[in-house]
Amino acid sequence: MAPQLDGYFKQVDALSDHFIERLRKAVAIPSISADEERRPDVVRMGEFLADELTALGAEVQKRPLGKQPGKEHLDLPPVIIARYGNDKKKRTILVYGHYDVQPAGKDDGWATEPFELTIDDKGRMYGRGSTDDKGPVLGWLNAIEAHQKAGVDFPVNLLMCFEGMEEYGSEGLDDFINAEAKKFFADADAVCISDNYWLGTEKPCLTYGLRGCSYYSVEISGPGQDLHSGVFGGTAQEPMTDLTRVLASLVDTDGKIQIPGLADLVAPLTDEEKSLYSDIAFTMDDLHESLGSKTTIFPDKERTLMGRWRYPSLSIHGIEGAFSQPGAKTVIPAKVSGKFSIRTVPNMEPEDVDRLVFKYVDDVFKKLGSKNTMKCSLLHAGKWWVASPKHWNFSAASKAVERVWGVKPDLTREGGSIPVTLTFEQATGKNVLLLPMGSSTDAAHSINEKLDKKNYIEGIKLLGAYLHYVAEEPITN
Amino acid sequence: MAPQLDGYFKQVDALSDHFIERLRKAVAIPSISADEERRPDVVRMGEFLADELTALGAEVQKRPLGKQPGKEHLDLPPVIIARYGNDKKKRTILVYGHYDVQPAGKDDGWATEPFELTIDDKGRMYGRGSTDDKGPVLGWLNAIEAHQKAGVDFPVNLLMCFEGMEEYGSEGLDDFINAEAKKFFADADAVCISDNYWLGTEKPCLTYGLRGCSYYSVEISGPGQDLHSGVFGGTAQEPMTDLTRVLASLVDTDGKIQIPGLADLVAPLTDEEKSLYSDIAFTMDDLHESLGSKTTIFPDKERTLMGRWRYPSLSIHGIEGAFSQPGAKTVIPAKVSGKFSIRTVPNMEPEDVDRLVFKYVDDVFKKLGSKNTMKCSLLHAGKWWVASPKHWNFSAASKAVERVWGVKPDLTREGGSIPVTLTFEQATGKNVLLLPMGSSTDAAHSINEKLDKKNYIEGIKLLGAYLHYVAEEPITN
Numbered sequence: 046m047a048p049q050l051d052g053y054f055k056q057v058d059a060l061s062d063h064f065i066e067r068l069r070k071a072v073a074i075p076s077i078s079a080d081e082e083r084r085p086d087v088v089r090m091g092e093f094l095a096d097e098l099t100a101l102g103a104e105v106q107k108r109p110l111g112k113q114p115g116k117e118h119l120d121l122p123p124v125i126i127a128r129y130g131n132d133k134k135k136r137t138i139l140v141y142g143h144y145d146v147q148p149a150g151k152d153d154g155w156a157t158e159p160f161e162l163t164i165d166d167k168g169r170m171y172g173r174g175s176t177d178d179k180g181p182v183l184g185w186l187n188a189i190e191a192h193q194k195a196g197v198d199f200p201v202n203l204l205m206c207f208e209g210m211e212e213y214g215s216e217g218l219d220d221f222i223n224a225e226a227k228k229f230f231a232d233a234d235a236v237c238i239s240d241n242y243w244l245g246t247e248k249p250c251l252t253y254g255l256r257g258c259s260y261y262s263v264e265i266s267g268p269g270q271d272l273h274s275g276v277f278g279g280t281a282q283e284p285m286t287d288l289t290r291v292l293a294s295l296v297d298t299d300g301k302i303q304i305p306g307l308a309d310l311v312a313p314l315t316d317e318e319k320s321l322y323s324d325i326a327f328t329m330d331d332l333h334e335s336l337g338s339k340t341t342i343f344p345d346k347e348r349t350l351m352g353r354w355r356y357p358s359l360s361i362h363g364i365e366g367a368f369s370q371p372g373a374k375t376v377i378p379a380k381v382s383g384k385f386s387i388r389t390v391p392n393m394e395p396e397d398v399d400r401l402v403f404k405y406v407d408d409v410f411k412k413l414g415s416k417n418t419m420k421c422s423l424l425h426a427g428k429w430w431v432a433s434p435k436h437w438n439f440s441a442a443s444k445a446v447e448r449v450w451g452v453k454p455d456l457t458r459e460g461g462s463i464p465v466t467l468t469f470e471q472a473t474g475k476n477v478l479l480l481p482m483g484s485s486t487d488a489a490h491s492i493n494e495k496l497d498k499k500n501y502i503e504g505i506k507l508l509g510a511y512l513h514y515v516a517e518e519p520i521t522n
Numbered sequence: 523m524a525p526q527l528d529g530y531f532k533q534v535d536a537l538s539d540h541f542i543e544r545l546r547k548a549v550a551i552p553s554i555s556a557d558e559e560r561r562p563d564v565v566r567m568g569e570f571l572a573d574e575l576t577a578l579g580a581e582v583q584k585r586p587l588g589k590q591p592g593k594e595h596l597d598l599p600p601v602i603i604a605r606y607g608n609d610k611k612k613r614t615i616l617v618y619g620h621y622d623v624q625p626a627g628k629d630d631g632w633a634t635e636p637f638e639l640t641i642d643d644k645g646r647m648y649g650r651g652s653t654d655d656k657g658p659v660l661g662w663l664n665a666i667e668a669h670q671k672a673g674v675d676f677p678v679n680l681l682m683c684f685e686g687m688e689e690y691g692s693e694g695l696d697d698f699i700n701a702e703a704k705k706f707f708a709d710a711d712a713v714c715i716s717d718n719y720w721l722g723t724e725k726p727c728l729t730y731g732l733r734g735c736s737y738y739s740v741e742i743s744g745p746g747q748d749l750h751s752g753v754f755g756g757t758a759q760e761p762m763t764d765l766t767r768v769l770a771s772l773v774d775t776d777g778k779i780q781i782p783g784l785a786d787l788v789a790p791l792t793d794e795e796k797s798l799y800s801d802i803a804f805t806m807d808d809l810h811e812s813l814g815s816k817t818t819i820f821p822d823k824e825r826t827l828m829g830r831w832r833y834p835s836l837s838i839h840g841i842e843g844a845f846s847q848p849g850a851k852t853v854i855p856a857k858v859s860g861k862f863s864i865r866t867v868p869n870m871e872p873e874d875v876d877r878l879v880f881k882y883v884d885d886v887f888k889k890l891g892s893k894n895t896m897k898c899s900l901l902h903a904g905k906w907w908v909a910s911p912k913h914w915n916f917s918a919a920s921k922a923v924e925r926v927w928g929v930k931p932d933l934t935r936e937g938g939s940i941p942v943t944l945t946f947e948q949a950t951g952k953n954v955l956l957l958p959m960g961s962s963t964d965a966a967h968s969i970n971e972k973l974d975k976k977n978y979i980e981g982i983k984l985l986g987a988y989l990h991y992v993a994e995e996p997i998t999n
Contacts (some may be wrong), residue, residue, distance in 0.1 A: 119667015187823035260850045262987050268813015275938020278824045278865050279835030282817045298892045300756050305595050340759045340893040349757045358756030363844030373737045373901045388755050415775045416817040424850045461752020
């Protein structure tokens with residue numbers, strides 16, 4: 046039986062100015078986690094959330110995470126955890142979000158003050174953190190408030206976990222989640238994360254997969270110090286010569302990874318999976334627009350989406366230790382580190398990827414016959430994640446999307462990684478759903494980040510509706 | 523008839539403490555031309571030189587060079603030109619040096635304060651600019667003073683040209699030299715530059731050749747802005763992929779340049795030239811010590827010296843626009859510029875080198891089949907220089923070396939370029955000699971730059987003796 050949501054929806058509409066004011070207050074706090082001097086603002090943002098949640102009747106804890114690794118004079122901002130409702134007869138949903146933001150300044154090219162929510166005549170609400178991730182985090186608070194004011198019973202117990210270091214690698218969070226999995230988070234029946242985006246601008250989606258990322262460095266060294274190319278050019282073997290040859294051997298212009306055996310690790314494409322791609326609301330024009338060019342590998346949508354979601358890719362990010370400034374410097378760098386990463390997909394085990402990468406790089410370097418020294422190492426690895434979109438957590442979300450937006454959501458995966466997703470799945474053993482609020486044009490991490498008013502208000506309805514459908518889903522798995 | 527130099531030499535020894543004090547005063551002025559905030563110090567250093575020269579009875583001019591290109595709020599430091607002696611019966615020698623220095627700070631790893639001349643118990647005088655090029659510049663002043671105090675007639679008319687922007691590309695100097703070639707410098711019979719180093723530490727040398735340098739950038743661009751490799755990896759053609767492939771195609775580990783036709787431009791090695799290399803005071807151990815490693819291309823001295831002096835080399839310096847910091851950033855850079863340079867030798871005409879480079883890079887890029895855009899351009903070119911070491915300018919210097927150091931100097935070339943050398947040769951039409959004062963271990967441009975006390979004091983004798991032998995050389999060419 047479809048839940049009665051009209052009263053809740055009406056209340057969300059009635060409170061929309063109030064909810065926008067709440068977002069305005071949150072955006073005004075420049076909670077930049079990467080900027081040491083803004084740490085007090087990050088803490089202030091956590092306190093703002095805690096106060097708002099307390100006022101709504103949630104049971105709130107501010108949990109310290111200790112000192113920041115490598116910056117021992119600096120406290121990590123607290124994780125704000127909260128419980129709203131404690132009814133054994135109801136399902137319990139654990140939601141995650143983050144209250145810190147990326148750096149932003151007018152100098153970077155913002156058209157408006159980044160920490161002043163500025164709404165244009167098309168309802169685009171500009172401000173750092175509007176869509177990533179303050180809007181979605183407040184969405185949960187707003188859903189609680191609208192239920193209260195509408196007099197509608199809240200359909201589930203809600204556990205909340207909001208962190209303040211997401212944009213700086215979620216320092217300390219994994220240990221915290223693992224430690225609380227059987228304590229504060231023990232009752233969770235499923236997990237919902239609202240911290241990603243629709244694939245396009247028109248059609249909502251549910252996300253059930255993310256690629257992993259294995260990041261490598263190839264360091265090549267020879268001389269004891271940087272050399273002058275006039276004096277030593279033609280007499281010494283140059284690390285940069287070797288490094289460019291190693292890097293050039295990794296991948297070709299069309300993205301084909303040259304490392305033998307790597308493709309064999311990838312789960313084969315089934316006909317069933319293949320058929321899913323054609324229906325996804327996505328066009329090559331969308332891609333060209335977001336790329337700012339037509340320099341794509343594939344001419345068609347299907348292969349492009351597969352290239353992003355279900356096949357590995359290898360990107361060369363840059364070189365540390367070489368000349369990187371504008372102008373002309375005639376240096377022979379003594380020690381250079383090339384950085385590249387591989388986006389991984391099912392069923393690539395990170396250890397297998399490492400093994401193949403190390404062997405290949407070693408083979409290529411050996412063939413150069415160089416007297417220089419080469420060291421290839423893994424800088425970090427995050428595993429891919431794929432959930433079952435047939436779980437009741439997804440079917441509830443799917444019904445909520447249809448109710449709020451009037452369309453069936455696309456079931457999507459993403460090319461990037463959100464490491465906390467896998468952490469929650471592994472720590473709790475429960476299904477994890479990614480339920481985005483914003484759209485592909487929101488420019489998270491870029492200048493002029495925004496959240497459309499419509500996505501925010503309908504998104505609040507969506508989060509609430511999702512919880513109602515969750516409460517009604519039969520237990521299937 | 524060998525000149526009578528004993529009185530002059532004795533006087534140099536007697537004044538050695540005074541000459542070291544003069545160097546101490548000069549080193550104490552941090553005349554860093556690359557640092558805008560130090561510009562007043564550069565100007566002060568020029569004034570110090572002008573005052574000292576005036577006190578010695580030279581006719582001195584401080585000649586402005588206008589504003590610094592690209593930094594129009596900043597005056598270039600003046601060129602200090604001076605004349606000492608105006609006797610039509612004497613030969614006139616034009617000497618060049620520079621009074622600016624490379625940046626230096628204790629933070630860089632200096633063992634002593636870089637702008638405080640610090641003398642250790644082995645007579646090594648540490649300080650920025652000690653050997654490059656304040657020691658040699660003061661050498662000329664000291665030679666004048668020692669002649670005066672010894673009551674020895676100065677054997678030539680001396681024209682001096684001391685600039686303050688050498689370490690920043692000698693901004694404005696070429697035009698100045700060309701303009702003054704038939705004016706202030708019109709009387710010059712030959713040119714002497716003391717701004718390079720012995721090949722090793724034991725044996726003096728005279729330098730008659732320099733390689734040129736053609737510096738290129740290969741810019742590859744595609745997307746409208748930097749991309750996230752999670753979102754776009756596997757869907758977009760990446761400029762870094764193309765760039766590493768282009769750079770890797772330029773040269774191999776053993777320094778063999780892969781550009782077709784380039785080797786054909788190089789003057790063939792004659793048996794006569796080949797025979798010269800075995801006598802040069804240089805060992806592979808010297809090279810290993812200065813390299814700080816044994817990662818050399820050739821196992822023997824002869825081919826190593828040829829690799830440095832008489833064959834072209836290609837070095838890849840770095841990449842602008844890519845990720846170059848420590849750590850791991852998952853960016854796909856949108857526009858990257860690879861920088862490389864070719865050290866050129868006789869008879870490579872810079873225009874021919876450009877043509878072959880552009881064609882080759884273009885061919886390699888085309889073969890990639892990339893939709894990205896490639897632009898290869900020349901950032902700057904300086905031509906190689908080779909003088910005749912049989913000119914009286916060289917034979918005078920050779921005799922002076924034998925008199926002061928008791929050995930015949932090696933006749934050497936250098937792998938690097940000193941562009942002003944060629945400018946003086948072309949502008950005046952006269953023979954140019956490079957007469958170094960310091961040794962190969964002086965660490966010009968590095969931390970812990972020094973000049974050995976012995977090289978400084980004997981070097982002052984050498985410069986004076988050179989002028990005496992110049993006065994006695996028959997006119998042969």
